[in-house]
Amino acid sequence: MSGWNGVRAVAKREWSSYFNSPVAYVFIVIFLVLSGVFTFVFGNFYEARQANLDTFFLWHPWLYVVLVPAAAMRLWSEERRSGTIELLLTLPLTPAQAILGKFLAAWAFLLLALALTFPMVITTYYLGDPDPGTILTGYLASGLLSGAYLAVGMLTSALTRNQVIAFVLAVLAGLFLLLLGFAPLTHFVSRFAPMWLVDGLAALSFLAHFQNLQRGVIDLADLAYFAGVMGFALVATHAALATRTGK
Amino acid sequence: MVIVDNLSKRFPGHHAVRGVSFKVEPGEVLGFLGPNGAGKTTTMRMITGFLPPSGGRALVCGHDVATDPVAARREIGYLPENAPAYGEMTVEGFLRFTAEVRGLGRAERKRKVDEVIARCFLESVRRQTVETLSKGFRQRTCFAQAILHDPPVLILDEPTEGLDPNQKAVVRGMIRSMGQDKVIILSTHVLEEVEAICSRAIIISTGEIVADDTPEALRRQSHTWQQIRLHVAAPAGKAAARFRALPKVGGVETEAEGDGACTLRIQPSDGQPILQDVLQAAWAEGWDCREVRVDYGRLDDVFRQLTQTEDVGETARKAS
Numbered sequence: 222m223s224g225w226n227g228v229r230a231v232a233k234r235e236w237s238s239y240f241n242s243p244v245a246y247v248f249i250v251i252f253l254v255l256s257g258v259f260t261f262v263f264g265n266f267y268e269a270r271q272a273n274l275d276t277f278f279l280w281h282p283w284l285y286v287v288l289v290p291a292a293a294m295r296l297w298s299e300e301r302r303s304g305t306i307e308l309l310l311t312l313p314l315t316p317a318q319a320i321l322g323k324f325l326a327a328w329a330f331l332l333l334a335l336a337l338t339f340p341m342v343i344t345t346y347y348l349g350d351p352d353p354g355t356i357l358t359g360y361l362a363s364g365l366l367s368g369a370y371l372a373v374g375m376l377t378s379a380l381t382r383n384q385v386i387a388f389v390l391a392v393l394a395g396l397f398l399l400l401l402g403f404a405p406l407t408h409f410v411s412r413f414a415p416m417w418l419v420d421g422l423a424a425l426s427f428l429a430h431f432q433n434l435q436r437g438v439i440d441l442a443d444l445a446y447f448a449g450v451m452g453f454a455l456v457a458t459h460a461a462l463a464t465r466t467g468k
Numbered sequence: 469m470v471i472v473d474n475l476s477k478r479f480p481g482h483h484a485v486r487g488v489s490f491k492v493e494p495g496e497v498l499g500f501l502g503p504n505g506a507g508k509t510t511t512m513r514m515i516t517g518f519l520p521p522s523g524g525r526a527l528v529c530g531h532d533v534a535t536d537p538v539a540a541r542r543e544i545g546y547l548p549e550n551a552p553a554y555g556e557m558t559v560e561g562f563l564r565f566t567a568e569v570r571g572l573g574r575a576e577r578k579r580k581v582d583e584v585i586a587r588c589f590l591e592s593v594r595r596q597t598v599e600t601l602s603k604g605f606r607q608r609t610c611f612a613q614a615i616l617h618d619p620p621v622l623i624l625d626e627p628t629e630g631l632d633p634n635q636k637a638v639v640r641g642m643i644r645s646m647g648q649d650k651v652i653i654l655s656t657h658v659l660e661e662v663e664a665i666c667s668r669a670i671i672i673s674t675g676e677i678v679a680d681d682t683p684e685a686l687r688r689q690s691h692t693w694q695q696i697r698l699h700v701a702a703p704a705g706k707a708a709a710r711f712r713a714l715p716k717v718g719g720v721e722t723e724a725e726g727d728g729a730c731t732l733r734i735q736p737s738d739g740q741p742i743l744q745d746v747l748q749a750a751w752a753e754g755w756d757c758r759e760v761r762v763d764y765g766r767l768d769d770v771f772r773q774l775t776q777t778e779d780v781g782e783t784a785r786k787a788s
């Protein structure tokens with residue numbers, strides 16, 4: 222189908238542009254090192270002597286909040302700054318195809334970084350007899366979470382030609398979506414806000430949905446939540462690109 | 469065919485393009501002229517669908533750019549202003565990308581990319597990344613992208629900007645030969661280029677078309693059109709009076725005199741050719757005409773006459 226052809230061409234270009242610059246390697250190394258350090262040093266992975274990846278996945282929402290915006294910030298800002306957006310959007314492509322192509326490439330890149338954490342899985346098998354189901358749902362949860370952060374980062378990137386601003390906005394938006402459901406904070410808020418509000422806000426947070434999935438419960442509501450966040454952010458990106466006035 | 473119908477563009481606080489209309493047929497090379505900020509780029513961006521117009525519409529090969537943008541863009545090759553290209557890609561990779569987006573199959577893609585690399589003299593840089601290219605090579609890379617798929621419509625925003633004289637000639641030659649069966653719209657600040665390659669010129673000033681004609685016809689509007697500069701062996705006063713008496717002559721100015729000879733500028737009264745009459749008069753008087761030059765007008769002058777707004781003219785006069 223010709224529609225898919227354009228998406229694939231854009232995705233291929235975006236994917237190779239990650240690896241044509243040091244960004245990809247730096248990103249992957251930092252992600253692997255930090256996820257390892259958090260798991261082993263702060264998470265007491267060995268001492269806990271538990272053959273599961275809970276302490277590993279526990280940190281992912283916090284890692285992603287900074288790292289994913291770094292991978293997403295250039296997606297549109299750079300196109301706008303260098304003027305290539307004029308080239309891209311005057312090729313026989315719809316903006317939706319361009320957005321989808323970029324998103325898929327960037328997500329594939331994040332998933333590659335995630336896949337490279339496979340030594341963690343090997344380690345748990347070495348330590349004991351883990352439940353392969355929860356390992357799989359953990360990876361599923363982490364992959365969906367990175368996609369949601371990515372979609373938000375892509376939106377902020379479409380709003381400005383400045384990568385630093387795009388990055389800061391994405392981190393703030395990500396933190397907000399995270400902290401809505403962060404237990405210490407919701408406890409604090411529940412002291413003066415009605416419970417339905419606290420619960421409602423927490424239901425909008427990345428955290429609760431991520432934890433449900435990661436613990437091995439595949440609930441359609443959680444899957445729909447992540448799909449919804451991504452869909453919403455991509456549609457908003459489309460709107461943001463449509464209102465740009467050119468320069 | 470490209471039809472532009474009453475296009476206009478308002479930016480916040482600025483009316484950049486005000487009701488521009490024209491129609492370009494295949495075989496025409498249309499030069500878009502105008503001072504900086506006149507709205508040339510903005511108009512081209514609306515034709516390619518990059519900017520939505522605030523009013524009016526553009527049709528490219530029958531496709532309305534607003535309602536069927538993808539079909540319209542398939543027919544267009546576009547070289548945007550400043551020749552943007554992805555810095556981290558190689559020249560070859562960049563061209564392959566645009567070919568792929570345009571839906572060319574693998575074999576055809578390779579063939580077209582090789583072909584366009586040869587045509588645009590990019591062989592020596594094909595594996596170099598775009599960010600390391602010199603300005604001219606980058607311009608040619610982006611130009612190559614525009615002509616790669618052999619589109620029926622070419623929109624080129626300052627295509628020879630930054631090219632050396634040899635490359636300018638090459639690109640002009642390519643435009644002229646492609647112009648035989650395509651619609652080509654190009655903008656430029658080089659007026660000699662318009663005379664060399666355009667079959668038609670539109671001058672736009674503060675968002676409005678102020679002239680739309682062949683370069684030749686535009687030149688006729690110049691003050692100096694058909695003016696004659698004559699070096700003749702005769703006393704200045706006598707010669708000037710004799711030529712001034714001719715019916716088609718509007719005015720005579722003495723540029724230099726001495727040694728029983730003078731240099732005169734003879735102005736036709738209504739743009740009619742006067743060479744014949746002037747030479748016959750000199751002949752009848754037995755004056756020796758040592759040098760004759762007929763001025764065919766300069767596009768430059770016409771451009772200035774038509775686009776100089778009050779304040780620019782004022783400053784220029786004060787400066788001189």
Ligand SMILES: Nc1ncnc2c1ncn2[C@@H]1O[C@H](COP(=O)(O)OP(=O)(O)OP(=O)(O)O)[C@@H](O)[C@H]1O
Nearest residue numbers: 466467468479484503504505506507508509510511
């Ligand atoms: N995105 C924008 N927002 C606001 N004003 C703009 C925008 N783009 C262009 N303009 C204004 O519109 C006017 C026309 O600009 P345009 O780029 O079309 O001029 P141009 O004829 O191409 O000039 P040049 O010869 O310098 O390339 C200018 O006054 C410019 O400042």
Ligand SMILES: [Mg+2]
Nearest residue numbers: 508509510549
């Ligand atoms: Mg311009």
